Amino acid sequence: MTSNSADADVAVVGLGTVGSMAAWRLAARGQTVHGYERFGIGHDRGAFSGQTRRFSVQSQREPRWTPLALAALDLWRELEVATGRPLLHLVGGVILGPADAPALRAALRSAVDGGLAHEYLDAAALADRFPQHLVRPTDAGVLDPLAGFVRPEAAVVGAARQARELGATLFEHTRVLDVSADAGGVVVRTEAGTRRYRTAIVAPGARARDVLAHAKATVLPRRLVQAWYVPHDVDRYRAEVFGVFERVGDVNVYGFPTVDGATVKVGVYTEGHPVVYDTDNVPLTVGPALLSHFRDTVAAYLPGLHPEPVATTVNLEGYTTDGQPLLGPAPGTDRIILACGFSGAGFKFAPVVGDVLADLAITRHTKHDIGFLAPDRPLATWPAEVVVPA
Template sequence: MGSPNGESDVIVIGIGGIGSAVVYELAKRGIDVLGLERYSIPHTMGSSHGYTRIIRRAYHENPQYVSMITRAYERWRDLEDAYGEQLLYETGSLTAGPPTSDLVDGAVTTCEKHSIDYEQLGADETAERFPGIQLPAGFEAVYQSDGGFVRPEAGITAHVRLAQRAGARIRAREEVVGWDSTPTGVTVTTNKGTYEADRLVVAAGAWTGNLIESLDDRLSPERQVISWIQPEQPEAFTPDRLPVFLVSDEEDIHYGIPIFGAPGVKFGRHYHLNEVV
């Protein structure tokens, strides 16, 4: 085991979507921060990959999320300005299903509560406006114009590079095997050395339970299956023609994202309950 590589104000374990943002925000405030990542940066072994991720304000799950989502839009634009690259694309978002479904009703409730502009469309109106989406008769849709997607890998890269410019130290392909509290802070042990810091941030995603024993029985990582489907008419599925979408039926919610970053429309299930990995 290596000797301590100096002390830091903060050590961040996990440099994915959350950890990379933490490292950047700390470093730009002048805090001495060390980031540790067991894989390369970015990588495909966690939850911050796949070229695109939906961002939306018509959040059917709970209206309480809207203030945080609004702030997220602002922070993504701030990151774009700092890094000089577009990371968030507004395609509009479409939430569709039976009129009484939790998906449609929840999206309307959120928009009404927070005075978010939206449109309600029938199945025929939806198909006329967005030819790539053919809803069953009787379905309704909620369209919200500033929904869209972000680029997770590019966002991680932007956070890490800006953090390094601000003085952060990032160590990739270095696995944390344990940590301990000390009278003055924490000691973190990896497969390559030992590090000390005043504070510790654990942003390890699916591996958090391995590092914080008290959370192990509360965290259940679940398998997420996504696919990229090549349409017969790809021109109808580009970001300027197709909004990001969520569609509910009696059993599931499925989502899709326009062609971007990989050939085909990204498609998946919104929940994979009990598919534990």
């Protein structure tokens, strides 16, 4: 129950990927919740937009993510029941690249160690199964039958709607200026005034350093571009035969089957996505150099696609120096709980992260192993010349 001195039990700052899920999970447990969103719920200026986000249970680096992905799968299904619409499509997927690529070997190891269904494909088997990809003699692949894609916009809007139906109050187009803890709880300050809470969850995505002092040098906003291409034969890119994919190693590309029957979405990782210094004015134009890099990569490795993108989106994502998010109590207080810096790989885990945040807000404990994500872990800061423009 809310104390007499608090406006609600928990404030959730940011209602995107993680915050919408935290608000839903908190409201489902009977907590009084106030949520704050700088833009509108389901806006197009965060990390989640772009029609699809990849889901998988294999881990390419940190095996402790696999149990969280399996827990998220159950919660995705729970959200589907609550919203009455399909969100998670397990169409299967493949990780491919040089057979000795560390990410490929880690994915295989996580499948073996976790007792997960999988299949290892050498170059010949990979080329036979997925002729849509360029397969080199040194390449291999690992199949993941529990891979697929989530519909992110519908998921965020659906989770926020569920939170509201369960009693949460959500303030849209409300910019939070400061979140601070004192002996009596947490104060959230906006342009309209202040409110007090027992606990605050701060999940502002790539805009973390606009709100959190702890994130100013550790969570860097970067611009990520996704593009859509027209296949020469769209039937070769339907989910029944193509699935989701991620190419790792010397070339880093990810993509999805067609969801509209006309185009295929592909993302190309670049060396150091551009830093965004003004999160109120994110550059939306995709320049010729990046388009050329995309064009050349798609032409070489996905030859069945027309290499000129017919559409692009720009997403803003938060990257920490070690590539792992900040998830847990803020240094110095357990009244403020951080959830940011998911570095472009967090959407699949969103509902279980929301559940973890609800655990921490209510009981200060969770059954999930998240110690490796603690905000007070030793974490290098970004170099000053990167954080502050010249």
